[in-house]
Amino acid sequence: LQASDKRKALEETMALSTQSLASVTYQVSSLATAFLRLLDLQAAELRKVEADVSCVAQRVDIHKEKVSRREIGSLTVSKRFPSYQKIMAPPSQPCLEPYYRKPLNFSVLDDIGHGIKDHSTQLSRTGTLARKGTKSAAQAAGTLGRSTRVPEPIQPPVVPEGKLSAASSTSSLVSVRYGHCLGLGGESPGQPLWGLHVASAPYGAISSPMDLVGGFAAPDDLEPPPPPPPALPNFEDLALPPPPITEDPPWAPESYLxxxxxxxxxxxxxxxxxxxxxxxxxxxxxxxxxxxxxxxxxxxxxxxxxxxxxxx
CATH class of the missing domain: 2.30.30.40 (SH3 Domains)
Structure with missing residues (x-):
């Protein structure tokens, strides 16, 4: 104010004010920088503490898992596996036999089970010869006939009660029994043996097994014939098998299997x-x-x- 040159004094005052403001600004800037650095360091410390806390939490969870597994294991029973012998490979491979087709034996199961039980060889009270066994056998076994039609059964002769002799009953029983052995079950109920026509005999006539069979007496140990093949729908289209060859033809080799x-x-x-x-x-x-x-x-x-x- 006392200076002679007011203009110059004003400029010096402005320079000092600018310098003081610049120094204040610099101090504020350095303070702000230090404060930001402090905040960064504080955030890093917080992150470190958070990591330590998460690590401790994981350790606690692991310890709890171990304790729970130990408690569960104490409630269970340990399973002991038995010791087995080790599977050893054979020293040499087994010799494989060559494959060949074995013939089928269709009579293996013939002796298994039981046959047809025949209770019809006894005389009925009325004196007639019962033919139930022949009828049941004809129904059970299939026949290889040309026609599947079953003819009507022939009524057997009726013998008055009291006039049947012992010889007549014996011969009738033998004829019925022998007819079963020769396969009367395969024929129709009303057909006689081998297609022969047997007329009704009078009261005094006696039919012997010699007459029914054809003049030959049947042995006692005659085995029943094998069961017939199953019935087929049409037999006319089937070709008969060739007759068995007993001798080898001239073109046969000297040695064969x-x-x-x-x-x-x-x-x-x-x-x-x-x-x-x-x-x-x-x-x-x-x-x-x-x-x-x-x-x-x-x-x-x-x-x-x-x-x-x-x-x-």
């Missing part, structure tokens, strides 16, 4: 194979493990499948 008969037709697929029809006779000279056979048929040698033939 077995003699077989073809069951199905086969046409050769290669040059060295044989073609044959059902019923053809073949001689097997060698069998292979894959099911094929080598043999001779009609002076021709070749290969053929083993499942198309059967032993004769």
């Amino acid at each position: 077995e003699k077989v008969v073809a069951l199905y037709p086969y046409t050769q697929q290669k040059d060295k194979e044989l073609s044959f029809q059902p019923g053809a006779l073949l001689f097997v000279t060698r069998r292979y493990s894959d099911g094929w056979c080598e043999g001779v048929m009609g002076e021709e040698a070749g290969f053929f499948p083993g499942n198309y033939v059967e032993p004769c």
Whole structure:
């Protein structure tokens, strides 16, 4: 205020004010920087403390899991596995036999079970010969006839009560029993034995088993015939099998494994194979493990499948 040059004094005052404001600004800036650094350090410390707390929480959870598993294990019973012998491989591989088709034996189960029980050989009270056994046997066993129609049964002769002699009853029983043994069950109830017509005999006539069979007496130890094959719907279309061959043909080899008969037709697929029809006779000279056979048929040698033939 006392300066002579007021302009110059004002400029010096403005410079000092600017310098003081700049120093204050610098101090405020340094203070703000220090405060921000303090906040960053505080956040880092908080993150570290949070990590320590989470680690402690994980350790607590692990300890609780261990304690709970230990308590559960104390309530259970330990399972002990028995010691078994170790499976050792065989020192040498077993020898495998070559496959060959075995013939089917259809009479293996013939002796199993029981046959038809016949209680009809006794005389009825009225003096008639009961034919229930023949009828039941005819119903149980199938017949190989040309017609499936069952004829009406023939009424047997009636013998008055009191006039039947011992010889007549004995011969009648033998004839009925022998008729069952010879397979009367396979015939119709009203048909006589082997298609013969048996007329009604008078009271005094006696029919013996010699007359029924045809003049030959049946032995006591005669075994019953085998059961007939199942009934087929149509028998006229079936071809009869060829008659059995007793002697080997001239073209048969000197040595062979077995003699077989073809069951199905086969046409050769290669040059060295044989073609044959059902019923053809073949001689097997060698069998292979894959099911094929080598043999001779009609002076021709070749290969053929083993499942198309059967032993004769």
